[in-house]
Amino acid sequence: SCLGLLEHFIRFQSHIGATAMIDRNSRRRPWAATTALFVAAAWLVPCIVADSYTHRYKDGEHVELWVNKVGPYANPQEAYEYYTLPYCAPKTKHHPDEKGRFNKKKSHSMGESLGGHSLRHSGHDLLFKQEEITTESCTTQALSADQAKKFANAIEHRWFYQMYLDDLPLWGMVGEMLPSDPTKFKRGKDDLHRLDQVMSDVVGEDSKLKPYIYTVRTLTVSYNVDRIVKVELASDPNSLQLIEEGKKLDFKLHVTWDRTKEEFYTRFDRYLDHAFFKHKIHWFSIFNSFMMVLFLAGLVALILLRTLRKDYAKYGLQDLEEGEDEGLLDEDGKPITDAKGEDSGWKQVHGDVFRAPDYLPLFAAMLGTGWQLIVLILGVIIFALLGPLHGEVHEERGEVFHAIIICYALSSIVAGYSSGKYFKTYYPTTAHAKKKTSAQGTTALWQGTMALTIMLLPVITVSILSVLNAIALYWGTVNSIPFLVMFKLFLVWVLVSVPLCVVGTLLGRGHATLGVSARGGTEHFPCRVNAIPRPIPEDVPWYGKPINIIPVAGILSFGSIFIELYYVLTSLWNYKFYHVYGFLMGVYLILTVVVGLTTIIVVYFCLNAENYHWQWTAFGSGASTSGYIFLYGIYYFVFKTNMTGLLQTAFYFGYTTLIAVVLASVCGTLGHFAAGQFVRSIFQNVKVD
Numbered sequence: 001s002c003l004g005l006l007e008h009f010i011r012f013q014s015h016i017g018a019t020a021m022i023d024r025n026s027r028r029r030p031w032a033a034t035t036a037l038f039v040a041a042a043w044l045v046p047c048i049v050a051d052s053y054t055h056r057y058k059d060g061e062h063v064e065l066w067v068n069k070v071g072p073y074a075n076p077q078e079a080y081e082y083y084t085l086p087y088c089a090p091k092t093k094h095h096p097d098e099k100g101r102f103n104k105k106k107s108h109s110m111g112e113s114l115g116g117h118s119l120r121h122s123g124h125d126l127l128f129k130q131e132e133i134t135t136e137s138c139t140t141q142a143l144s145a146d147q148a149k150k151f152a153n154a155i156e157h158r159w160f161y162q163m164y165l166d167d168l169p170l171w172g173m174v175g176e177m178l179p180s181d182p183t184k185f186k187r188g189k190d191d192l193h194r195l196d197q198v199m200s201d202v203v204g205e206d207s208k209l210k211p212y213i214y215t216v217r218t219l220t221v222s223y224n225v226d227r228i229v230k231v232e233l234a235s236d237p238n239s240l241q242l243i244e245e246g247k248k249l250d251f252k253l254h255v256t257w258d259r260t261k262e263e264f265y266t267r268f269d270r271y272l273d274h275a276f277f278k279h280k281i282h283w284f285s286i287f288n289s290f291m292m293v294l295f296l297a298g299l300v301a302l303i304l305l306r307t308l309r310k311d312y313a314k315y316g317l318q319d320l321e322e323g324e325d326e327g328l329l330d331e332d333g334k335p336i337t338d339a340k341g342e343d344s345g346w347k348q349v350h351g352d353v354f355r356a357p358d359y360l361p362l363f364a365a366m367l368g369t370g371w372q373l374i375v376l377i378l379g380v381i382i383f384a385l386l387g388p389l390h391g392e393v394h395e396e397r398g399e400v401f402h403a404i405i406i407c408y409a410l411s412s413i414v415a416g417y418s419s420g421k422y423f424k425t426y427y428p429t430t431a432h433a434k435k436k437t438s439a440q441g442t443t444a445l446w447q448g449t450m451a452l453t454i455m456l457l458p459v460i461t462v463s464i465l466s467v468l469n470a471i472a473l474y475w476g477t478v479n480s481i482p483f484l485v486m487f488k489l490f491l492v493w494v495l496v497s498v499p500l501c502v503v504g505t506l507l508g509r510g511h512a513t514l515g516v517s518a519r520g521g522t523e524h525f526p527c528r529v530n531a532i533p534r535p536i537p538e539d540v541p542w543y544g545k546p547i548n549i550i551p552v553a554g555i556l557s558f559g560s561i562f563i564e565l566y567y568v569l570t571s572l573w574n575y576k577f578y579h580v581y582g583f584l585m586g587v588y589l590i591l592t593v594v595v596g597l598t599t600i601i602v603v604y605f606c607l608n609a610e611n612y613h614w615q616w617t618a619f620g621s622g623a624s625t626s627g628y629i630f631l632y633g634i635y636y637f638v639f640k641t642n643m644t645g646l647l648q649t650a651f652y653f654g655y656t657t658l659i660a661v662v663l664a665s666v667c668g669t670l671g672h673f674a675a676g677q678f679v680r681s682i683f684q685n686v687k688v689d
Contacts, residue, residue, distance in 0.1 A: 055166055055264070056226045057128040063166060063221075063228070065126055066106060066119040069478050070154070070161040070174065074641070075648035076573055079478050081118055082161055085154055085174065086147040088138040088251060092125040110405065111398020113485045118478040119164060126165075129223060129257050137252040148245045151175070155211035155243065165221065166228040167395070168267065172235055175213035175243070212240035216252045222260040229260055229267045268395050268577075277567060277580045285563035286583060289590045292560050296597040304604055308682060311345060346607035350683055351530035353607065356426035357615035361445060364426075365452035366619070368419025370669025372411045372457070373662055379407040381588060384581040394577040405492060412454075412497040416504025417511075419453040420446070424509045429529045450505045454498055460661055468654045475647050526683040536611050544609025546602070546617040553598040554624030557667060560594045561587050561625075562632060569636050573643075573652070595622045595667045596674030603675040614675060622671025626664035630656060 057063060067082035083103055094100030102123035112119075124136050143151070155175035163170040216239030222230040241249055346353075357363045383403045384393045393399040423446055465481070472480035542548050564587040571578035578584075602621040603614045611617070633656035637643065643652060 059129050061128045063126040065122040065124045066164040067122045068162040073158045073160045077479050077651040088140045090123040090136045090138050094123045111401035114401045115398045116479040134255045140249045142246045145245050151243045152211040165231045168231045170233045177209045178212050211243045215239040218254045220256045222258045227264045229262045289560040293593050349612040350527040352534045352612040354525040356429045361449040364419040364423040364449050365456050368415040368453040369457045370665040371418040372415035373666050375411040375414050376407045381585050409496040412500040413504035416501035417508040420505035420508025423449045454501050464654050540609040543605050549602050550621050550624050553602050553621040556598050557595050557625040558628035595670045599671035599675045600678045618672040618675035619668040623664040623668035625667045626660040630660040
């Protein structure tokens with residue numbers, strides 16, 4: 001037993017201490033004591049946390065039942081402490097009068113706190129594999145007007161509660177709005193099925209409907225040997241009691257233990273809606289997106305390669321001596337002599353195409369942030385895909401938030417490296433560099449770029465979450481972020497993220513310096529950058545103007561992901577566990593390819609119109625996808641949810657805005673990368689005087 005191990009450990013430590021006092025000159029004794037300490041800790045920790053982490057129990061061992069939250073089913077973020085409602089304390093050893101653990105808050109990780117969990121002890125005393133059916137009950141005091149109003153309001157607005165037993169979630173309805181005869185009410189076999197149909201109920205402002213509360217619940221726990229496999233909670237319709245001022249309510253919980261042959265690793269399957277997530281439509285959406293990739297790839301190959309071949313032939317012809325162009329034909333067998341001397345097209349901007357974009361420090365910081373988010377998302381998806389090795393992420397509260405925090409902190413070096421390298425590469429082409437300003441001024445610019453990279457995403461995220469947190473605190477919900485969690489996140493940012501970003505910036509600048517010549521600083525580009533910028537023509541076709549074609553590129557990218565976006569939003573706002581991370585990885589890769597191909601087409605049209613400001617155009621082309629994502633979020637809110645109230649609306653659109661900003665940064669960076677490779681490749685093959 002654990003107490004026996006503790007007793008042996010104390011005796012062993014006493015022996016080690018006595019031996020160390022006898023032989024003070026020996027260096028091995030302190031190491032032996034330390035080793036003994038760690039070995040004993042390795043023995044004792046499993047004994048202390050065996051129930052919580054190994055999910056193994058002995059006969060008669062106490063099993064904790066935690067209450068989490070209560071709130072309107074239609075508003076996921078409007079959740080309150082369970083005992084916000086005037087439920088009574090069970091008459092067990094955990095009762096407040098017995099100085100028990102009733103309503104004591106469980107220790108939470110950062111991920112659990114960020115996920116809006118607030119587990120407290122239910123006060124119930126459950127013993128593993130208890131043979132007889134046990135009943136724990138309590139009786140409230142006569143309901144005051146305020147208490148009766150709380151219960152009535154909760155029932156009228158379809159409030160539900162959530163509990164946890166051995167990390168398995170339980171849900172139940174507080175009550176029902178029924179006519180004066182509640183015996184005709186029919187419901188599903190348990191509360192989980194009842195929640196599936198609760199939003200389909202139509203409850204009008206009918207004065208004949210009255211609030212009835214469930215007073216009897218049956219908790220069925222199925223176990224296999226020494227592990228809990230399944231838990232079911234059913235509220236008895238015959239126990240519905242009318243809420244009235246001055247009435248006393250008798251609450252009862254019946255607990256039944258059943259043996260089952262179901263395996264432990266399958267215990268979460270009943271919560272996963274396989275029929276929804278693995279529907280034929282989901283498979284069809286992946287196939288449809290893949291076909292779109294093939295179509296776009298073929299379009300790029302057909303249009304750009306054919307057009308570029310003609311362009312190369314045309315530009316090469318302009319360099320021929322008189323008479324050398326006779327008899328030259330294009331790929332269609334037509335003479336190309338009519339193109340000689342034409343002074344238009346993308347070759348004409350060869351002296352400006354590698355000029356630094358406007359607001360270079362900001363642009364470099366945005367690209368650095370984008371690469372960080374690309375790595376972060378990829379890391380989280382891979383972590384989720386490896387769930388069978390370390391534990392499925394949907395089975396552990398806050399696991400996804402932990403993965404996001406760790407990946408964000410570690411990927412900060414990617415942000416610093418990308419922004420530092422980009423700034424160092426393009427800085428020699430800026431007007432500021434050509435003025436040959438002092439080294440102090442140059443240092444201030446790259447330090448400003450580094451600061452922007454460090455601050456850009458945190459400032460946007462903290463601004464949105466601060467508003468939402470203030471609203472949550474005002475409403476008193478469990479979704480407010482505790483100060484201690486904020487402090488821990490701040491420490492992770494200051495001690496891990498910021499230093500890694502600084503190191504990454506220094507590495508990026510050093511790597512970029514290797515490719516920069518000491519003479520001009522731009523020899524690593526395929527073409528020289530002119531000292532004076534070339535004027536951009538205004539009289540160009542509509543498809544040569546970025547403002548006209550950028551939205552078109554966004555539609556194509558959005559079309560490749562919008563079905564998967566529906567499944568993701570449904571998981572976020574409709575209590576479903578997203579678990580098809582293979583689909584998500586596939587869509588992520590498809591989005592990468594589609595954004596790259598569409599951006600290449602947009603940039604080619606702009607360059608052909610002699611507009612060499614392709615960097616911001618490329619970023620905007622990819623980022624435009626987020627605009628359609630936000631519009632789809634509005635559509636989903638109006639037609640796919642029943643959310644009401646300022647709090648829930650603020651949380652929905654706050655999170656939707658944050659998602660749109662993140663995807664804008666990701667898609668914009670992917671688009672810029674693809675366009676950059678395309679621009680370099682076409683200008684490397686151009687013969688320039």
